[in-house]
Structures are given as C-alpha cells and as structure tokens.
Amino acid sequence: MALHFEREEYAARLERLVEKMREEKLEALLLFAQESMYWLTGYDSFGYCFFQTLVVKADGTMTLLTRSADLRQARHTSIIENVVVWVDRVNADPTLDLKNLLSDFDLLGARIGIEFDTHGMTGRVARLLDNQLASFGQIIDASYLVSGLRLVKSPAEVAHVRRSAELADDALDAALPLIKAGGSEADILAAMQGAVFSGGGDYPANEFIIGSGPDALLCRYKAGRRTLEASDQLTLEWAGVSAHYHAAMMRTVVIGEPSARHRELYKACHEAIKGIEDVLRPGNTFGDVFDTHAEIFDERGLTRHRLNACGYSLGARFSPSWMEHQMFHVGNPQEILPNMTLFAHMIIMDSDTGTAMTLGHTYLTTEDAPEPLSRHGLDLILR
Numbered sequence: 001m002a003l004h005f006e007r008e009e010y011a012a013r014l015e016r017l018v019e020k021m022r023e024e025k026l027e028a029l030l031l032f033a034q035e036s037m038y039w040l041t042g043y044d045s046f047g048y049c050f051f052q053t054l055v056v057k058a059d060g061t062m063t064l065l066t067r068s069a070d071l072r073q074a075r076h077t078s079i080i081e082n083v084v085v086w087v088d089r090v091n092a093d094p095t096l097d098l099k100n101l102l103s104d105f106d107l108l109g110a111r112i113g114i115e116f117d118t119h120g121m122t123g124r125v126a127r128l129l130d131n132q133l134a135s136f137g138q139i140i141d142a143s144y145l146v147s148g149l150r151l152v153k154s155p156a157e158v159a160h161v162r163r164s165a166e167l168a169d170d171a172l173d174a175a176l177p178l179i180k181a182g183g184s185e186a187d188i189l190a191a192m193q194g195a196v197f198s199g200g201g202d203y204p205a206n207e208f209i210i211g212s213g214p215d216a217l218l219c220r221y222k223a224g225r226r227t228l229e230a231s232d233q234l235t236l237e238w239a240g241v242s243a244h245y246h247a248a249m250m251r252t253v254v255i256g257e258p259s260a261r262h263r264e265l266y267k268a269c270h271e272a273i274k275g276i277e278d279v280l281r282p283g284n285t286f287g288d289v290f291d292t293h294a295e296i297f298d299e300r301g302l303t304r305h306r307l308n309a310c311g312y313s314l315g316a317r318f319s320p321s322w323m324e325h326q327m328f329h330v331g332n333p334q335e336i337l338p339n340m341t342l343f344a345h346m347i348i349m350d351s352d353t354g355t356a357m358t359l360g361h362t363y364l365t366t367e368d369a370p371e372p373l374s375r376h377g378l379d380l381i382l383r
Helices: 007-023 034-041 068-077 094-104 123-133 145-149 155-178 185-198 213-217 260-277 286-299
Strands: 028-031 053-057 062-066 082-085 111-114 138-141 209-212 232-242 245-255 311-313 341-350 355-364
Touching: 007 034, 007 053, 007 145, 028 034, 034 053, 034 062, 034 145, 053 094, 062 068, 062 094, 068 082, 094 123, 155 185, 155 232, 155 245, 155 341, 155 355, 185 209, 185 232, 209 213, 213 232, 232 355, 245 341, 260 286, 260 341, 260 355, 286 341
Parallel strands: 028 111, 062 082, 111 138
Antiparallel strands: 028 053, 053 062, 209 232, 232 245, 245 355, 311 341, 341 355
C-alpha cells in the first residue's frame, strides 16, 4: 500500500473530522474534493473528473463510491476498506447509486453535508444530486469543513512542504543559466519541471506560469513559446511538489539593463513583502495581510496596477489549481495560526508602460515571525 503518512496520522485526521461533524450535527458527509479524500485516507487519483464521492458517517466509517477504473487505485493508495463501484452505461446516473447506498446506511431523513465548492462537483452532478436527494434528508453545504481542518499542517505535512520548497529552489537554479538573450522559454520550462521530477517531486496542480515580453504581464499559463531578447522581462510562477504538497515561488527576471520603472516596481514589491512579514503571524488575519500589501502599493500610486489578492494557503492539492480556499483578500477574517503554509505574492502589472514585476515565496507560520521556506533571497534577478 502506497501511503505517504503513518496510519496514526490518518486516524488523527478522521478523529478531528468526526468531532467537527458532531459540532455541525452532521450524520454523514459526502466528500467530492479529491484533496479532502487524499488528506483523510491517502486516496490518490485524478478520477474526480468523473463522478465519485467518499461517504463519511458520523461513526467514522467510510465508503468510496467510484468507477471500476479507480477500484485498484483506491485499494493501493488509501486506507479505504469499503469501495462500491457504479457501472458505466448509457444514461448512467451514479447519484441513484449514491441514494441507494445512503438508504442502505439508514440515512433517510438524515442531516447530510456535501462539498459543493470543488472541481469534483460539476453543475450536472449538482443537479443530479438535487433530483435524487432533495426529499431524502436535510442537505447542508459543507464545502469548507475539511478545507478548514487542512489549514494547519501537521509535522509530517510540514516535512513534505519543506521538501517542496527545496524542489522549487532547485527549479529556479535550473532555470537561471538559461535566462539570457536568445534563451528559449521552452528550455526554461523544461528545465524547471525537470528539476522537480528529477528530485522525486510530482506534477503541480496547475501549470507553471511562464511569460516574457508583453506576456510577462500575464498571471496565467498560455500556450506558445518565445525566445528572449537582449532587453526583456520574464515572469515565472512555479511550485515544488512533494506528495501533492506545494511550495510556490514567483519572480520577474529582467534581461539586460532594467528600466527605471522596473526598479521602481521592484522596490515597491520588496517593501510590500517585507511589510506583510510583520503581520503574517498569529493575532492577525488573512485580511490584515492583504490590507498591508494594498496600503504599501496604494501609497505609491500603484492601485490600478496591483491585484485584489496577494496570496493564499497552500497544501496538498489536485488539478486544476494548487490554491487552497483561504486567500489574502479584503475582509477575510481567517486567523493566522502557527503551522500554516502560506504563499505571499506581490504582483504589479503596469499595462501603461508594459512593465511587469513580481516577487513571492512560501512561508511557514510560527508562534512569532514567519519562516521563509526558500533558500533564495528576494533580490531583483538580473541576467
């Protein structure tokens, strides 16, 4: 069995979940988020692109309802003992199989929580669930129950995040010699992803971001590769990944002589990230982190060029995004607690002048000041 944690760790997680279900008066919980299933049982699959759910009862018993293609996956990668297969067929409605399963568990009329806010829950599945369960019991949106439990990382999880951070540093080390006039984005991307794989890491939950020239102002991956010019800019956002745990980094590298605007924006980014380090600690909230970032940028007249979020919680995630639910945005009341792994990114995209600047890496929160997990400093990278 390919487990990344000791069984005692999974038992402790289940105990925490059952206690939370008791507080919420839930008699059952239907997990559709793959990261929730992975965190709770070790189940490792991309089968969530089809219908599957993990039923967790208030007594702690668990049953996975999935396709035949994932039966052996569940047996090999998880502690799940009871796996029920729904059959692929014309006009198949696996929510009927789920309803029958819940009936077998004597849950008719029960208070049942469901993870709706996840990529494993399509609009079609939600409608089918409504059709089958509308009169079955009391349905509660429990989208953030498990993700809330996952915010604070155990020592074993932190060990994976630390390894992820090492792999992220290795990826940058692999990229730097290739970032020069005439350098290829394709070669840079291959070197970065290759460094993660060579170090025993995994695919990231979303694509690495790479863009030069005008594309350096983009915050998303796009198809197509470009060759770097003698005077250029290259924005990279990437993550090291160990057992699906992520540690992200972000940099804008200047090729050739940086413009005055590059230096001005870098100074603002550096001041902002050092400023948020003062509030990235217990006693403050995720909203406080955003407010600090926004105040520093806004004082410098950069309101139009900054984003409306400046980071988020990281952990074990699956495609299509490595972002956890909790983000640094205005008004977020989530408390900062020790042993959170948080990615802070300072992003300024000046479309007026075509100038990009970014700066970011992953922190581990402590009882006091946050610990940057990267061995790389925050200096402006010039090539």
